[in-house]
Amino acid sequence: MKKAGILMILGSLLLLALFKFPLWNIILGAPQYPEPLGMDIYLDGIKGVNEFDIQNIDGLNHYIGMKTIPKPADMWEFNVFPTVIGIMVALGVLVGLLGFFGKVSYWWFIGWFGLMSVLGIMGMYDFNAWMTDYGTNLDPHAIMKLSNPDGTPMSYKPPLFGHEKMLNFDVDSYPHIGAYFMFVGMMITALAFFIGKKEWNKRPQKNVEKILEV
Amino acid sequence: MKIYYSSVLALFSAVIFLTSCGNNNGKSSGGALNSSNAEKVYVAPGEQDEFYAFMSGGYSGNLTVYGLPSGRMFKEIPVFSQFPTSGYGYSEETKPMLETSHGFIPWDDSHHPDISQTNGELDGRWIFINGNNTPRIARISLTTFETVEIIEVPNSAGNHSSSFITENTEYVVAGTRFSVPIPQRDMPIKDYKGNFKGALSFISVDPESGHMDIKFQLMMPGFDYDLSHPGRDKSHGWFFFTTYNTEEANSLLEVNASQNDKDFIAAVNWKKIEEYVNNGGGTKMPANYAHNLYDEDTHMGTTTMKKEVLTVDPLKVPGAVFFLPTPKSPHGCDVDPTGEYIIGNGKLSADLTVHSFTKMIDAIENKKFDGEAYGIPILKFEDVLAGTVKSGGLGPLHTEFDGKGNAYTTFFISSEVVKWKLGSWEVIDRKPTFYSVGHLMIPGGNSRKPFGKYVVALNKITKDRYLPTGPEMEHSAQLYDISGEKMELIYDFPTHGEPHYAAGIPASILAPKSQKIYRLDENKHPYAVLSPDQARVERKGNEVHIYMSTIRSHFTPDNIEGVKVGDKVYFHITNHEQDFDVPHGFAMIGQNSSELLVMPGQTKTSIWEPKQVGVWPFYCTDFCSALHQEMQGYVRVSPASSNIELSWSLGED
Structure with a gap:
C-alpha cells in the first residue's frame, strides 16, 4: 500500500494548515461600514481581519448587550482544539507509515477519517453552541433591547454557514483557508482508503494471512 | 451529455446576444453624452474625484480641500487662523502653532500653496503655504491633512512671493513684498529710498522630517518682490522673482510705482549662494522669530523662539544675482516645465514677456550688461527676451502649463483665460471668466510634470454667478476642460475665503496614504x-x-x-x-x-x-x-x- 500510505500521510499533514490559516471567517458589513468588520476564527483564538476589528465589533455589540469576543484564555476550546488536531495529524501520519510498510490494513485509513469526521462535527456543534450562547445570552441591562415581531427577544447569533441580515448588518459566515485545507486533507485520506483497498487486494496472499493472524 | 452541451451553448449564445445588445445601447447613448459638460463634471454618488485641489483661503488664513472635477469641498484645514470647529488655536496643544514674535496671532492671510516635489514631480508628502500679513510659512502633512509646522520669517513684510519650493523640496522660498528697514528701527518713512531692504528667505526643508529652518536671507534692494517661481530641470538651481516699485516710492504707489516702463525679474542662483553659505559666507544678525512644531506622537505643538538669522549681501557673491528688465510692473513669475522659459506677466500691459533661460546664461557669460541697480548687474532686455505673447487681453497675472507645450494665462482686466503656444507665442484660444480672474491652477501645472486635463480659474469678483447672499459673497471658480485644442468651460462653483493660488494633485497619489486614525498605543x-x-x-x-x-x-x-x-x-x-x-x-x-x-x-x-x-x-x-x-x-x-x-x-x- 505504498501509494495509499503516502496519500494518508499527505492528507493528514494538510491539517497542519489549521495552525497557520483561519478555520472560519465572519464578515459584518453595514451602511456605515463600507469597509466591513471581520473576524477570523483560528484553532487557538479569534483575530480581527483588520487590526482593530475585534475592538470595534465589541464596541458595537455592547449596545445590544453581547459579551465581548472571547480571548484565547476565556475558552477551553482554544487550548483543546490545537491539541486534538496535533494528535490527529500524528495519528494519521503513523497510520500512513504503517500502511506504507503494510503493517496495518486500509480499514485504519477510513477509521481515522471516521474519527476525524466525528471530531469535526463535534467541533462544529460546539462552535454553534458558543455562537448561540453569544448571540442570545445578553446583558439584561443592554442599551437596546429589541424583540422579534412575535415578542420574543431578538437573538444575534451569527449564522454557522451563509448569510443573514441582523439589524443594520449583513453577516456572512463561511469556512476559510484552514477549513479548505482540512477538507481536502480528509478527502485525500478517504481516497487513500479506496486506493489502499485496491493495492491490498493485489498483495501476495500469505502476507495478508500473516497480518490477519496478528 | 449531448443535451447538456447544447444547453450550455444555447446559454452562451444568449449571454453574447444580451451583452452585445448592451454594448450597442451603451455606444449610442455614450456618443450622445460625450459632448455633455454635465457628464464631465458629474461624479456619481459613491464615486470619487480624480484630483485633489488645495485652495488657499486668502483672508480666512486657512487652506480648503476640493475635489476635481466635481468642485465638492472636502475639508477646511486650519493653518494660520483659529478654528473653533476643531479647536485649532484654542486647544492647549495647538495654541503654540499661532505664536509669533508679536505674540499670539489668531489670523493671517494665506496665499500660495505648493506641494512638495521630488525630481520636479509632485510627491504628495507635504503642502506649504504662506501667511502674508505676519510673515510665516506653514507645512501641512498630506497624510493627516493637518498643519504640523509654522515658521515665522523675520526681516520680511507682506510675505507674498512665497511659498514656492525648489524641485527636490530643498527649499521653500519666501520673499518680501514690502521692503522695510532692516533691522527695524525708528526712521522717517520718506527716507525709504536706498535705506529699506527686501529680504528673500531660503528656508531649508529636512528631506526626512520636513522640518524647516531658515538657511539664509538674501538682502536685496528695497523693491517690492511680488511673486516667484523656481527654475526647474535645466534651470534648477535658480529662482526668479518679479518686482515692482523699482521706483522705491513710499506713498501713493498706484501712481508712483507705475512710472518705470520696466521693472525687473530678479534671477537668483541659489546654488551659488548655498555654496557660499556652506563655506562660511554670510553675516549672522540678531533676530527674533517663532518656530512652531506640532508633534504627531505627543499631539502637541511647541514654540521655540529663534534669535539669529544668516543674511547674505548679494554683492558679496558675484554671479549670483541678476536683473532681467520686464515691462509693466510684472505680477506672476512663472517657469515652464522644461525650465527654459521665464514668464513675466506685466499686469499693466496687454503683452506677456517671455525670457529665455539659455539666453540669460549666455548674456551672463558674455557680460552683456545694461548698467546695474545697487551693484546688481542688469541684463539687456533684448538679449534675454525669448518672445512676446501679443495676447489681445489686458492685465495678465499668472500662467500655468499643461505639459503639452501650451501655456494658459489669466487676464484680470479683460477677465479671461488665454491659451497660447510656448515657442511660437501664438494665441490658440481664449475663454471668458466670471469675473476678473486672479490665479489659475492646473494640477502639477508648476512642476516638471503637469496633469493637463483641467484648469481652474480662481476669480476675484462673483456678482451674479450664484444666488445672492447680501453684500458679501464667496468667490467663484470656473473649471475648464483643457484636454482638447479649445478650452471648454464645464463648471462653476463657489470657493471659501479668497483663494489666491491653488495646488492640485492626482487623487491616486494622496488618497491611499491618507491616515484613518491615530494609534492609541503610539x-x-x-x-x-x-x-x-x-x-x-x-x-x-x-x-x-x-x-x-x-x-x-x-x-x-x-x-x-x-x-x-x-x-x-x-x-x-x-x-x-x-x-x-x-x-x-x-x-x-x-x-x-x-x-x-x-x-x-x-x-x-x-x-x-x-x-x-x-x-x-x-x-x-x-x-x-x-x-x-x-x-x-x-x-x-x-x-x-x-x-x-x-x-x-x-x-x-
Missing part, C-alpha cells in the same frame, strides 16, 4: 489616558487636571465633584476609538473657548475657568453614535471656600 501625550481605568482628576493648587477618555457613548469619568470657583480646570480628553471617522467632541457650558474635536487615538486639552457655583453639564458635540445624545456629564462647582474633596465616577449611583 499616543505620547503627557496627559493621555490609554485605558479608562487611568481616568482620574488631580489638583495642583488651583489647577484641576481631568484625565478623561471617550468611547461610544460615554465620557470616563462623567461625574466630577470638588471643583471650586476660581479653579482653572483642564479637560485632557483622549478619544479611545480606533475606528475610522469616529471623532468625539467636547464642550463645556460657559467656557470662554471653543469646543474640541478629538480624532480617534488623539488627546486634546481645553481650559474652563468656572465663575459660578452650580452643577454644570458638558457633552459630546459630534454625533458619534445612536447614543450620542446620552454622551454627557456634570461638573459640580462649589464655592471657593468649600472643602469638598475631589471625586469622580462613571456609572455609579
